[in-house]
Amino acid sequence: MDERTAHTATTTSIVVRLTLAATFFVFCFRLYSLQIVSGATYQEQAAVNRLREIDTYAPRGVIYDRNGEILARNRPSFVIAVTPADLPPDDLNTDIDEQRVALERLLAVLEANTDPEMAIRIAEVMFLHLGREDFRNTVESAGLSLSFRLVDLEVLKQDDEGREILEEVPTLIPDLSEPLPIGGLLALLERAVAIGTQGSSYKPISVLELVDRERAFQVAEETYQLRGVQVLQKPVREYPYRELAGHVLGFLGPIPKLAADNYTDRGYEDPNEPVGLNGLEYTYQDSLRGLPGKRLVEVDILGRESRTVNIVREPEPGLNLNLSLDIRLQEVMHNALARQLEETGAPHGVALAMDPRNGAMLGLVSLPSYDNNIFSEGLGEEYQALEVEDDTRRPLYNYAIGGLYPPGSTFKLVSATGALAENVITPYTTLVDRGPIFLPNFFFPDDPTQAQQFVSWNHKLNILHGSMTIVEGLGLSNDIFFYYLGGGYPDFMVGLGSERLAKWMRLFGYGELTGVDLPGEVQAFVPDEQWKRLTKAESWTTGDSYNMSIGQGDVLGTPMQVLVSTAVVANGGYVVKPQFVQETVDTQNRLQWQYEPEIGERLPVDPGLLAFVQKGMWHAVNGPYGTSIDSRVDGITVAGKTGTAEFCAYDPEIQDCTDRDHEGNLPFHAWYTAYAPYEDPEIVVTVFVYSGGEGSTVAIPVAQETLHAWFHDLRP
Amino acid sequence: MIRHFDRPLFFCVLLLCGIGIAMTYSATFSTIALADYWQRQLVFTILGAIALVTAALFDYRHLELLAQPSYILLMASLLAVYLVGEVKSGAQRWLNLGVTDVQPTEAGKFLLIVFLAWYLSRFQDRIRRLPYLLGVIVLLLLPLGLVYVQPDLGMTVTLAFISGTLILISGVRLLHILLGLAAGAAAWPILRGTLQDYMVERIEIFLDPGSNPDAAFNVQQALISIGNGGWIGMGWAEGSQNQLHFLRVRHTDFIFSVMAEELGFIGTVMVLLLLFFVIWRLVRIADLAQDQFGRLITLGVAALIFFQTFVNVGMNLAILPVTGMTLPFLSYGGSSLVSMMVAVGLAQSVVMRHRKMDFA
Incomplete structure (x- = not known):
């Protein structure tokens, strides 16, 4: 090595070492700023990522007759739902709509394309989510036509003196008894998800309700890799004596739109929460309902719960009613x-x-x-009326x-x-x-x-x-x-x-x-x-x-x-x-x-x-x-x-x-x-x-x- | 001779590999399909250690004889890829050897280092003269061009960085550097037009994350993971971003984020310290080398490890755009790990023979 080379080598090794040291310190500085300076912010974001507050249903109170016979109870049932936030977002760089593909696959797993009954049931749930107008518009803009039925709907109006009165207005509602083609269902589902995204996009939107245990597990398995799809438990009300005590017990249904504000004031958060609409189920709604619990759960990137982190509030089961009725x-x-x-x-x-x-x-x-059981499986106010509307003797009365x-x-x-x-x-x-x-x-x-x-x-x-x-x-x-x-x-x-x-x-x-x-x-x-x-x-x-x-x-x-x-x-x-x-007694049979x-x-x-x-x-x-x-x-x-x-x-x-x-x-x-x-x-x-x-x-x-x-x- | 084997370097490399296995375990054990990856990485580490020792025992000076064949082999394989290569996910990078597909550029890094070390040490005194400089640049641009059209921007930049480092270190006149810069600037508009869409997009996302939320998602999740670590981290195999899979490609490209989340600032700085210590140690070997060829080979290896570390950590820290470059010794992956160990083995070979006569 001549002198110049040696000199160059020395300079080089100094420059190289300085570069190394500088890079190391830049990295450490950046790490420090991310982990220590902004650590709290990122920790918060990580928490948002993984933690979801989930409502847990409080079991509704059971209704007993004077001899302890069960008149109304809860049957376990399952709901297939999607969480909008967890669905794959549409990657704008690809021609396909990833979200639509995911929903399409879900519908395929549910056999909505081959099983007409399934298609009807999904359409019914979508009707509940979207309401009459939106349902109709969505299906029609998907290029499909609907048939309609005429029913009298109660509408809250103001009379001449400004008092609120109920008026029966003849209204066209979609006939849901015919299965919609898969394109229509997909459009409805996309619409429901779009609406869900505007609100709390972490709230699951039900796609199919009243699924029995076996079918629910099957769907859970088949959708395991489908992002954003969940199988939730949701009990359904059951009346073992069917029409025997129909008028006494009443029935449940989603919160009526006319009374939505009233229920909101009383602390009901979910507009589709089933509430008593008639009979004792109505009169004792607040006692029977109990208080839904809140759980903080950890979810993975597919939105699946991995564990419960914290129970924010234990669900308080509703109170049981003891009737004098025999x-x-x-x-x-x-x-x-x-x-x-x-x-x-x-x-x-x-x-x-x-x-x-x-x-x-x-x-x-x-x-x-x-038979008040039909309302547990029912469709909301409009269709509840329909079910028995055809009977001129007005059984609901x-x-x-x-x-x-x-x-x-x-x-x-x-x-x-x-x-x-x-x-x-x-x-x-x-x-x-x-x-x-x-x-x-x-x-x-x-x-x-x-x-x-x-x-x-x-x-x-x-x-x-x-x-x-x-x-x-x-x-x-x-x-x-x-x-x-x-x-x-x-x-x-x-x-x-x-x-x-x-x-x-x-x-x-x-x-x-x-x-x-x-x-x-x-x-x-x-x-x-x-x-x-x-x-x-x-x-x-x-x-x-x-x-x-x-x-x-x-x-x-x-x-x-x-x-x-x-x-x-x-x-x-x-x-x-x-x-x-x-x-009324609590679950431990203590008199309340x-x-x-x-x-x-x-x-x-x-x-x-x-x-x-x-x-x-x-x-x-x-x-x-x-x-x-x-x-x-x-x-x-x-x-x-x-x-x-x-x-x-x-x-x-x-x-x-x-x-x-x-x-x-x-x-x-x-x-x-x-x-x-x-x-x-x-x-x-x-x-x-x-x-x-x-x-x-x-x-x-x-x-x-x-x-x-x-x-x-x-x-x- | 064995006396000069750089034990601190060797143990640091093994330590990094051990951390890599642990982090691979943490990143993959909860995914059934990947659950055995840490065992595989363990096997790769053992194979890599054997390769390292073998390379160390091999006298690097024999490589001088292989320099020209190396270049020919490099060009031949790249041409073969260009003409009959397999296309995978839009890039023609693989050669089908019947048994398995190989990516010639992985070994190409070494072939190029050996060839350049030979060329630059052979013409050590003449490199300050323009024809020799131009000669090496032309010889370099041929393989780089072939890699670039595969397309493989990451590898092109890696090769260019190693080559550039070696050329600069060999002593280039300032005037020539300026000329080179000017030529580069003049060629930029042409080059820019040949940039593949995905390359442009990655740069755009880096500059403006809002332009593609889905692609920026992972970068953002990496930042959240790192920030989530705080001072001491969430604990090994306890990182929520990692364990709940918010972080994608976590066992390869984003293993650094996994470390940052689970080991925290202190642990991550320790790992960085180890990495830079390894590079530092390699630079020290270069200083000790008994000949220019050995020095350049060692510096080539150091440049390779440094560049991959720099790009990968820079990407994880969101100060560089996303490239599919692994973190040396830590990311999961057999070929990457073994080639890094071989590289360290080469440097060991140099340091073991740094005394012209060894009487020990």
């Missing part, structure tokens, strides 16, 4: 009523049973009923609390009690049925041809009941007796009159909600002079009092109100609130809440006087010529009251009431209301058959079988 009694009532409806061809009917001492509801049947009917002679319990309490009659006052009575025309009192005729039911059968006291009057259900008692007769006696009739009607709980713990109860007005003047611009007449005293005219009530009014007689003068849920029977103040009637009303009901079952001797039960004394209520279902097309018989008489509802044992009542039964005909012959057997079952078959 499902065995319910079954007896259901079967008996169904049989009677079938025999007479009556469209619908109601059977109710309650403990008159505390209002504990023992049974509620409203026919036609429905709970006639026991939602139907207003003239109570007919069952109302005589009110007029009789009122008359005794107000000293219109004494228990020993006798009035005589000599045939139809004529009430002189108010304006032409001297013209007998203008007089109004009032008959009793027995006159049509050419029977006269002659003279009787209140006991026989009730037992024979003589109308003449009650005309006198309610409206009096000129120059002969003073009746209760409209004010006192209205007063006692109110005292018996009419005109107000009974307060039963079910949604959808309606209330009627109590007709009185002021009401008539305001609504009909006419003054109250004695004839109105006549009609009112036998539960006709403008008197209306629900079967539940008739039940409560019967209980008043049975329990010695107390209005009780009917109640299904007696207590117990119902305190709500019993009103005793009616202002001397118990000694009320006893005569009871005796009248006893007479109807047990006395000579009683109206309801068929409701007797071996070994038990039953007291009862029949009711036959003329009604007019006005049809605007014929401008008259429908279903008149050949003589032009109006059709009748059949009522029967009873309690037992007469000496120490523990059960009240009310049966109502719409258009069931005269004489309560349709209704009585239902009550008889109910009472018989209660006292014999169901007694331990």
Whole structure:
């Protein structure tokens, strides 16, 4: 090596070593800045990467009957879902859309292209996600046509005075019963994912629901390599007794759009969370729901949970409900009523049973009923209505609390009690049925041809009941007796009159909600002079009092109100609130809440006087010529009251009431209301058959079988 | 002779290989298809160590005789690739030898180092004269051109870096350097037009990550992994970015990020220290070398290891664009590891013979 080379070599090795050192320090500096200076930021991002907050379902409370039979429970079920954030993003540099390919593969795994049923089910779920408009637009912009069905939808509107009212609006909704081709499903799925991405893109979007365990595992295996696809557990509500207690239990469905704000205020975060939409499921929604838990889980890059890092909040299971209802009694009532409806061809009917001492509801049947399980598998409000909409008898309607009917002679319990309490009659006052009575025309009192005729039911059968006291009057259900008692007769006696009739009607709980713990109860007005003047611009007449005293005219009530009014007689003068849920318990069966029977103040009637009303009901079952001797039960004394209520279902097309018989008489509802044992009542039964005909012959057997079952078959 | 075997260098290399095996395990054990990679890497390390010792025992001076055949072999294999090579994922880089496909450029690095070391030491005194300089540049541009059209930008740049380092070290006049720069600047517009799309794209992504979110994803995930490490790291096999697979190609190109996440700042600086110590040790061998040929071979090896380290770590730290270059001794991969060990073996061969007469 010459000197110059040696010099160069020295310079070189210095330069090389300096370069090495410089590079090393640059790297260390960069590492320091990434790991130490910005460490916290990156650690946060790493946490965002791996951690997801996941809602955990709180198991919904179970509903038991009085004997611990399960009426509503949760069945495990699975949901196939995609998480938008975890789907492969579309790489703009390739011609293919990676996200679409992934969704296409998912649909292929689910066999949506070969299995029409699968295609329908996926379309249904997409409909829930997108709603009517979006669903339709998406499918149509994918170049496919939809068929539609016309349904009436309830829409919240404002009336002239700015109040919010529900209005039924005929609406076209897509017919989902035909499978969509795969292109349509793909478009829907992409749309749902796009919407999901706008919100919280980590929230899974369900693609297919109600998947059983076996199928779920199969899909989980087949989609293992599909990024963003998850199989989630989601319990589904199950009602083992199906339509037996449909109206009592109600059903679940996604939060109705009309009430979305209300639920949001109550802390419901997921707009598709199933909530009770009817029955006890609705009334006790918040208790049954519990509180969903939150879990912090670690996920890998495919969005799969690897482990739970932290349980932010344990799910609080919903409370269980213990009902006073006896499902065995319910079954007896259901079967008996169904049989009677079938025999007479009556469209619908109601059977109710309650403990008159505390209002504990023992049974509620409203026919036609429905199998509430179909709603667990259902489609949201619009289609829920559709499922049963085709049935003109409107099975969703709970006639026991939602139907207003003239109570007919069952109302005589009110007029009789009122008359005794107000000293219109004494228990020993006798009035005589000599045939139809004529009430002189108010304006032409001297013209007998203008007089109004009032008959009793027995006159049509050419029977006269002659003279009787209140006991026989009730037992024979003589109308003449009650005309006198309610409206009096000129120059002969003073009746209760409209004010006192209205007063006692109110005292018996009419005109107000009974307060039963079910949604959808309606209330009627109590007709009185002021009401008539305001609504009909006419003054109250004695004839109105006549009609009112036998539960006709403008008197209306629900079967539940008739039940409560019967209980008043049975329990010695107390209005009780009917109640299904007696207590709520937690999962360890610890009592959380117990119902305190709500019993009103005793009616202002001397118990000694009320006893005569009871005796009248006893007479109807047990006395000579009683109206309801068929409701007797071996070994038990039953007291009862029949009711036959003329009604007019006005049809605007014929401008008259429908279903008149050949003589032009109006059709009748059949009522029967009873309690037992007469000496120490523990059960009240009310049966109502719409258009069931005269004489309560349709209704009585239902009550008889109910009472018989209660006292014999169901007694331990 | 054995006395001069550079033991610190050897043990540092083995230590790095050991860390590489551990990090490969951490990066792959949770993936069923890759679960045995750490065992494979262990085997590669043993093979590499044998190759290292064998190369050390081999007298590097015999390589001088092989310099010209090396060049011919290099050109022949590159031409063969150009004419009949296998095309894989858009690049023609492989030769089908019936048994297996080989990538001639992997060995080409050594062939080029040997040839250049020979040329530059042979014409050591004349390299300051332009014709000799131009001669080596022309001889260099032929293989570089063939590698460039494969296309393999990474390898082209690697070869150019090694060659450039060796040429500069041999002593080039400042005027010639300036001339070279000027020529390079003049050729740039032409070269630019020949850049493959993927090359341009990688540079664009590096300059503007927002232009392609999906491609920038991995770079971002690498940064998150590194930052996630903090001072002492999340612990071996405990890094969330690594274990939950947010980091892609984690056992090869991004093993540095795995280390940074799991070993933290302190551990990573230690590993970097080891790497640079190895290079430092190689530079020391070059200084000790008894002849210019040995010196240049050692510096060629040092340049190779340094360049790969620089590019890979730079990519992981997002101060350089993404290239598929492995981290010497640490990244998973048999051919890369064995060739690096052979390279170190060559340097050992030089240092073992740095005394003209060894009486020990």
